[in-house]
Amino acid sequence: MGTERALRQSLTVSKLVILSFVSIVAITLILCVGSKAYSDVSPGDVIDKTNYEKIEGLVPDRMLAWVKDGKYVLNVGELNYDPAESISPFAREAMEKNVGKYDINNEGTIVESGSGNQARAIIGHPFPKIDMGDPEAARKLLYDALYSRLLQGSVRFAAMRAYYMGASSVERELSLLFKVFAFTGYPGAKDIDNPQKYEQLGIFKVTDPYDIAGTAILFWRFFGEKKDVSYGYLPGIRRVRRMTPANRSDSIFGTDYSIDDAGYSSYDGKIPYFDWKILAEKEALGMYLGPNQVALTHNEDGEWSASTETNPIRFGFETEGWTGSIWAPTNVIVVKRPVYLVQGIAKDPYYNYGPQTLWIDKEFYCGYYKEISDRAGKEWKMLHNVWTGAISADDTNRIVLYPSGTMVDERYNHTTVWDFYYSQSPWVTMARDNINDYSLGGFVRFCK
């Protein structure tokens, strides 16, 4: 009896062991297959609703859902260049020099390490090496993203274009001139007299449609915490009118973007006005124009210009036979890149967004996605951007270009696509600009 019981017990234990072993092996296999599904995208793969599981974790959940629902098709590609190298020689050189040179003060602004003085006329990225244990790591990353644009000097777009889209059609278009005068980021900035401590000055001018054409906005951004100063010219009253700088989460020109939604990191407000933290490091699929860099040339004014005879990006609404969303870009590629997930929460209690999560390239400093929740923390909008590097033929200049951004508001079933770089809108950097244009007196040139 005892032996029988012992034998039965022994058999039970053996069964248990075998069962456990098999379970463990099975679970491991499942996990491996599963994780192989996460990272098993290769150049040449086409990800659509039949194999969307492959990109789980590599894109935000919203994007995954779009692919699953057939709204999006992602073409996995590879780049023939290293995006981390898409910076000018002076910026590359500054990467070594800037290590430890700058820090973040209690107000969240950049200061010179040691002296604690406000840092101005920084060349290149201020924080080329970021320690992830640094409590200011997120803020430093955002400053690096900001400087990815500032190191291009003054920038000009002749005709940025926005498409306002409903579920099935393009409702309207907006076209505007945009230019920025930078006081930091590039070597020439040191020679600019800047007693007012401007970081950058900017002008937007609407050129179409007719009823708001002529509307122009002038803004001055300062180093430090100081709020922006902005003025608007309204053709309806023929006057320049002071605007409040605080409604940054308000819609801009009726688009699905707020004023703060632009920028290389997908945040264009003042960095100290948010609390930032890094949530995770991971791999992600970022959108690129194509495998190659676009060409930078000198235009007749001696400025660097990336121009194109065609419209490089095609969207769903203009692609024959496309059955996905009309706002989806249909001819871009996605490339696996290392990113940080950065969370931002506005300090302003009236800000119209709740927590936002930015997916920022660790080396390229560009924002691929921004997940936006409402003030109750519920999912609301998602921004996704297309990028490319640009290089001159003699390799004396390299920059990061931002051809397009798309903000999808699924709650209101509406989307805005910005097209920054197309045939009528060359990307001009190191622009020859008249700083006088950005004064109250000079701004009249842009007013009807």
Next chain:
Amino acid sequence: MAKKRNRRVLRVILCTFILCFLSSTALALYVDKDNTIEMKGKVQTRFSFRTEDSSGFTFPEVSAGDWVQFRNIAYLEMTHDLHKVMDKTWLLAPFEALKLDVQYHLVGRFLYEGIYEVGPDQFQMVKDENYDVIREFESDISLWEAYADLSRGSMFFRIGKQNLSWGETDVFRLLDQINPLDNTFGGFFEDLDDRRIPIMMVRGSYNFGRIGPLGNVTLESFWNPTPMDNTVSPFAPYGSVYAFPAPPPTEGVETRFIEPEKNMDDSRYGFRLQGMMADNFAFSVAHYRSYVDVPALRVVLDPGPVQELVYSDINVTGGSLNFYEGFTDTVFRSEVTWTWDMPIFIPETNAPLLLGIPESGTIPTKGMLGFMVGFDKNMWIRLLNKRNTFFVSAQYFGQWFPDFDERMRVAAVSFSTGEFETIKELEQSMTLLISTSYRSGTINPQLAFVYDPRGAYMIQPQLTFVWEPIRFLIQWTAVNGEQHGIGFFNDRDQLTVGLSVLF
């Protein structure tokens, strides 16, 4: 002749309308491959209907529901940036040699007010009885704006037919009386900018940049040589829809308009210095000479009685200030002007003949202080709009005659008393504007409110719909209260429907 012109105008309006639809979007057209010549345009038609019966002196009599406005207007605009073509023609060689950036801007305007031809009988009768005046009034073809911009560094010139607006005040004009206003087609029922009349002007500015503690120091000046352009605000003919309510013209009494002479001495001119303190307080000080919008009245003997409406010149000195206040997140603005020689109306002085004194009248003037304080604020009212703020703008506006004369009156007769309306030493108004937008800017409601503490108010709600390339407006204007200020139009409540097509 008038019918031919009207038909010509209508043809242009129709062509522009077709062009708008052919372009399929509201984006401008570029006519050259370098995209230096941009063309855009707009066609608009407005229908207004009275929502109350007319009363008092309003002529002709109108009933609630009557159609009172059928205004059709087309604008064709062209802008040519010559920067890219400087080296392509010898004509621009001087500009290139001087390193000037040059562009020019042309606007053609085609206007046809159809109410006098196809509207209610009473308006057709007005035209029949005052044919020459109304036919001049009802249609117009003009090169509305035509100017060239020349700039280099800190210097900027704009030369040609243009609008110029100074100051911080909306609705009313203090520092902003440079261009004449056309109040004949709607007065304050219409946007101020739609009423501004461009005039030939040379305008220049120079940005001095930072001078000591002041930043953005800019000196600006303008000169409108009257030999070239002595345009003044037109006077709405008796019987036209938006004419000021007045007794009918007296038979045998001629009405004569005295406009500025076409000589240099009568030119408009002005100077303005702008600057900024502490990168927040933007100020300006200005002085200019211009002409009144509403002509001053005098009755003279020449040899019989003649009613003269005189466009007196005025000299205005003033300043403005705006700043942003962070705690309340509000922009505050203010403006103050001193008009050295504001023409006033004292019946015994301007029109002694009306009191049985057989003398010619004269137009006395007095110094007048005008002032405004106001604020602009964007605020979230999430219960009503979760995606966009509400823009709220309010103003308190006043006019004070320090050397007030109890005999001063408004040159307008009250229907109820038969006397000239009184004027107070201090006249005041308040305005409020609230607007927001929905559905990605395709639905734009707005509410405007004007209040005169002497007992009159105007309320004007409106809704604009955008369905590219069309804009649809529906607006209701109601004026109520005593016959002071805006109250003179207290029987003109109207519903307006407007359709615009853009390209």
